[in-house]
Amino acid sequence: MAQGNQTDHLALLQFKQLISSDPYGILDSWNSSTHFCKWHGIICSPKHQRVTTLTLEGNKLHGSISPYVGNLSHMRFLNLQNNSFYGKIPQELGRLFRLRYLFLNNNSFSGEFPINLTNCSELITMHLGANKLIGKIPSQIGSLVKLQALSMEKNNLSGKIPPSIRNLASLTKFFIGFNQLEENIPQEICCLKQLKIIAVHINKLSGTFPSCLYNMSSLTVISAADNNFNGSLPHNMFHTLPNLQFFSIGVNSFSGHIPTSIANASTLTVLVIPTNHFVGQVPNLGKLQSLRVLNLEDNNLGDNSTKDLEFLNSLTNCSNLSTTLNLLSFEGNQIYGQIPTELGNLISLSLLTMEYNNFEGTIPTTFGKFQKIQMLTMFGNNLSGAIPSFIGNLSQLYALRLDGNMFEGNIPPNIGNCQRLQYLDISHNNLSGVIPLEIFNISSLTNTLNLSHNSLSGSLPKEVGMLKNIDMLDVSKNNLSGDIPETIGECISLEYLYLEGNSFRGTIPSSLASLKGLQRLDLSRNQLSGAIPKNLQNISFLEYFNVSFNMLEGEVPTDGVFGNATQVAIIGNNKLCGGISQLHLPPCLIKGRKHAKHHKFRLIAVIASVVSFLLILSFIITIYWMRKRNLKRHFDSPTIDQLAKVSYQDFHRGTDGFSPRNLIGPGSFGSVYRGNLVSEDNVIAVKVLNLQKNTYYKGQEFKALVFDYMKNGSLEQWLHPEILNVETPTILDLSHRLNIIIDVASALHYLHQECEQMVIHCDLKPSNVLLDEDMVAHVSDFGIARLVSTISGNASTTGISGTVGYAPPEYGMGSEVSTCGDMYSFGILMLEMLTVRRPTDEVFKDGQNLHNFVAISFPNNLGSIFYPHLVSRDVEVTEDGSIENSECLVSLFRIGLICSMESPKERMSIVDVTRELSIIRKTFCHWFSHS
Structure with missing residues (x-):
């Protein structure tokens, strides 16, 4: 065997030696009985018998790469993708001067980009994506002048895109999404005249696109979603990008109008621009013959005029689109009017989301033609009439959300025909009648069934037990009556069960103890009697139990959830006794003795x-x-x-x-x-x-x-000690502020949801939030509070002024007080706690206010408004004003912004707020472990 052959043979054996797991036995053929050129995955040159190809793709190999691979000097093709290789990529690979194709993607390689790889000057394709690489993209990358495809997505690369990419004149595909790259896309990208695909999505890139990108006629794909880009799009950009097929820039801060030149973008198949600041009318899209995905959600499109729906008419008038358009989403805009019946012509739609707009009228009967529809969401509009019975014919449907509208009449029984339905939410409407038994025959219903906040009557049928795999069942705040069926214990996957606000009678079913995964159970505001089943204390995951305002009696258990008074709500049941001391219940009668005196x-x-x-x-x-x-x-x-x-x-x-x-x-x-x-x-x-x-x-x-x-005074003196000329022992950190927000939200939840007669506070502000010795927040000062009549459902605003800055704008126009008004005050309170700016701050002039001040910087520039003393090692502000590890803060700011919306109907309810705060606390509890 020639010297070169021996080198290759030894290199392969060394490679095999570092493979610790070979579940398919791929390397069993690598033995002395066969020449190495015939081993699995090896190709040699016919003349010299030197290894030119090593390909072991997708064999679940586990191990590291031997540096001896660098001795395979004739190698042109190395493919180890889709395995479980780990460790650093050996610098010795840089000695493979003939290497043209390198595929190491979808492994677990770590460390920095091996700079020696840039010595492989013959490289045409280099795929290093889906690994754990860190550090910067080296400037030496520019030496790979023959490189046509560069893929490094799904790593942890940071820093800037190096200007040296100007030298990659042959580059056609550039994939660096899912990293931590920062700053602008360098202008030097304009030198890449052959570039077809630029994918930089999900990074921390910022600034405006280099103008040359809009003039690179070779581009077919621009994918830049989820960054911090801003600026507007040139009105003629689709004229200068004649080959563009895929355009995705969602979750950025682009603004202005959608370019009118899009009307001629005949090659476009995907247009995804959600969660930006685009305004105005959507241009005519009728000529986009190849369009398959259209996502315009969460912008400011439309202006409540009859022209808002013209773009839909242009879509539906295009015969080609009826068979090509699969995904259509324009939720979260300001589109107004009745849904055009022609929309039903888009018979290939598998997803249609149009929630949170201003649609009115009924659902067109033409929607019955959506035989491929899988997800239909129309919640948060002003739709009315009956839920159409053709819904039952949409056999592919797995998610249906019609909540938050004004639908009335009965629930159509044939909805039970949707045997793939996993998520059904028709809550917050005006539906009446009984719950159709057919709903409980939907065996696929595993995620959510939400029928709450309607006027449904009758009983909860025993057939509810057929929903064995449902996660959440919510029939709260209806007119249901009768006993809670024992069969509910057969819903063994239930985690959230909400039955409050009905007229259920009888006892609490002991079968509920069979729900071993149950986390939240709310039976409050019914007419339940008897004792609390003792076996409920055996549900180990139960973290919230509410039976307030029933007619329960007897001894309260003490174990499980009942061992923590903060997780149990039992007020309004005057005959309960016992329990743990923190519940402050009288002791239970001891048989044979007279009643003991009260504590x-x-x-x-x-x-x-x-x-x-x-x-x-x-x-x-x-x-x-x-x-x-x-x-x-x-x-x-x-x-x-x-x-x-x-x-x-x-x-x-x-x-x-x-x-x-x-x-x-x-x-x-x-x-x-x-x-x-x-x-x-x-x-x-x-x-x-x-x-x-x-x-x-x-x-x-x-x-x-x-x-x-209240030993620690008011929240106001902790937020603004320098203004009030008081001293505080320390600055409230983020954990304290979250706890106070949760305390205030809990108090509002009690006032709005738990009181037998609803109470509206009318003057929520920092000076009315008091802090006790343990820094627990207490809502105080009910001097102008109002009771809401259970008969009329409203309360007068006579004599109510509230406090400037915290009072909702509608009170100033004579509107009746409402829970929405308290939610506005709560939202302003949250924003003040996170920014430490009063809503009456002197900087808010000429129509500016605290809500707008935060909204302008949300979510990508929160570092410029977030109170700096709250920044910790877990939350760092970068130079561009963004915040790293900011998920918790973004979530809190989002709640504050939605609660303080100008329109009352757009604000969150306290139920939704408390639910989201609970999720925030669980998700980010590692931040607040000391609390």
Whole structure:
């Protein structure tokens, strides 16, 4: 065997030696009984018998690459893609001077890009994607002047795209998506006259596109989604890009109009521009004969005019598009009008999403022609009429969302024909009648069934047990009655079960204990009786249990979820007893003995007589919303007749005769003093009512309310100590702020959802959020709060002004108070906590406000508005103003922005807020482990 042959033979044996796992036995043929040129995956040159090809693609090989591979000096083709190789790519590969094709993608290679590879000057194709490479793309990459295809996507590369790419004159395909690359695309890319594909999506690139990109007639693909690009698109760009087939720039900050030249982009198959700032009308798209995917969602397209739907007419009038267009999405815009019936001509659609617009009228009957439709979402519009029965003919449907509209009438029974349906949400409508049994025959329904917030009547059928694989079932806030069927225990995959706000009677089914994966169970505001089944304490995953406002009695269990008072809500059941001490329930009767005396409660008193319900509510919430570090955490509250009474002399002595040095501050209805009741060993805050301003107590000599003293004052003094001229021990970090946000949201949830009669606070702001010794937030000051009648469903705004900056804009125009108004105040409160800017800051002039101030920088430039003292090692602001590891902050800012939208109907409800905050807390709990 020649010397060269021996070198190759030894190199291959060394390669095999570092393979630790070969599940298919691919390398079994690599043995001495066969010449190495006949081994599996090896091709040799006929004349010299030197290895020219080594290809072992997709064989699940596990191991590292031997540096001896660098001795295969005649190698032209090396393909190890789709295996499990790890470790660094050997620098010795740079000695393969004849190498033309290198495929190492879809492995687990780590370390930096091996610079020696740039010595392989004959390389035509280099694929290193889907590995774990780090560091920068070296400037030496420019020496690969013959390179035509360069793929390094799905790594952790950082830094800039090197200007030396100008030398890659033969490059046609450039894939570097899914990395951490930063700054602009260099102007030097204009030198790549042969470039057909540029894919830079999901990086941290910024700035505007080099203008030359819009003039590179060779381009067929531009993929730049999920970066920080900005600027507008040239109006003639589709004239200068005649071969463009794929254009994807979603999740950036592009603005302006969609170029009108798109009307002539006849080669375009994919147009994806969601989550930008495009405005105006969508141009005519009728000539886009090859279009398959059109995604325009989450922009500002449309202007509530009749012209908003002209682009849809142009689509539906194109005969070719009826058979080519597969995906159409224009959700989250401002498109107005009735859905054109011609839209049903797009019979090849598999996805149609049009939620969060201003569509009105009915669903066209022509939608019945969507025989290929798999996902149809139309929620958050103003659609009305009945849910059409043709829905049952859409046999391929797996997701249907019609929630948040004004549909009425019955649920069509033939929806049960959709035997591939996994997600069904028709909540928040005006639907009536009974729940069709056919729905429970949909065996594919595994994700969600949400029928909540309608006017459905009748019972929850026993057939519900047929949904054995459903994750979430929500029939809350309807008019359902009867018993909760025992068969619900057969829904063994249930994680979330919401039955609250109905008229269910009977007992809580003990079969619920069979739901071993159940995480949240809400049975509140029904007419359930009997005891809480003791076996529910055996559900190990249960983290929220709410049976408030029923007629339950007997002993409360103490294990499982019942062992944590912050996870249990049982108020409004006056005959419950026992449980853990933190629930403050009376002890249960001991058989054969007289009833024991009640425990003495912590002092929370009303002096002389009970004051109005709203003022009483203030201290009930202050006491019973104790330490809550997850959402929907409620405590039972004692009945009013259990509250202790205290003499005037005790107050006088405890406050040193209402001495000015004990004055905490004046209020609109009286003054608040700090005091100490020796008999109770309790520091308190006493609000002495100003009887001249409170006509309820005219003629009475002395009235006061007593609260727990809030040692840490108000949230306002923690956010703005320099303005209020106070000192705080430390700055609230992000974990504290999240906890306070959750506490305030929990209080609002109680007011809006849990009270027997809904309460609207009307004046939520930092000075009305008090912090106790443990930094738990308490919502206070219900001086202008309003009860919402359960009959009329509204409350007058007479005499309500709120506080400038926190009061919603509709109150200033005479609108009735609503929960949406409280949500606006909550949103502003969140934004103030994250930016530490008051809504009345002097910088907000000429129509500017806190909401707009944040919205302009959301989500890609939050670093310029985020309070700098909250930045930690986990959250870092980059030079361009973006924030690394910012998912938590983006989520919090998003909630604040949606809650503070100008239009009340666009704001989130407190139910959605608490649910999302719960997800945020779980997802990012590693940030807040010290809390």
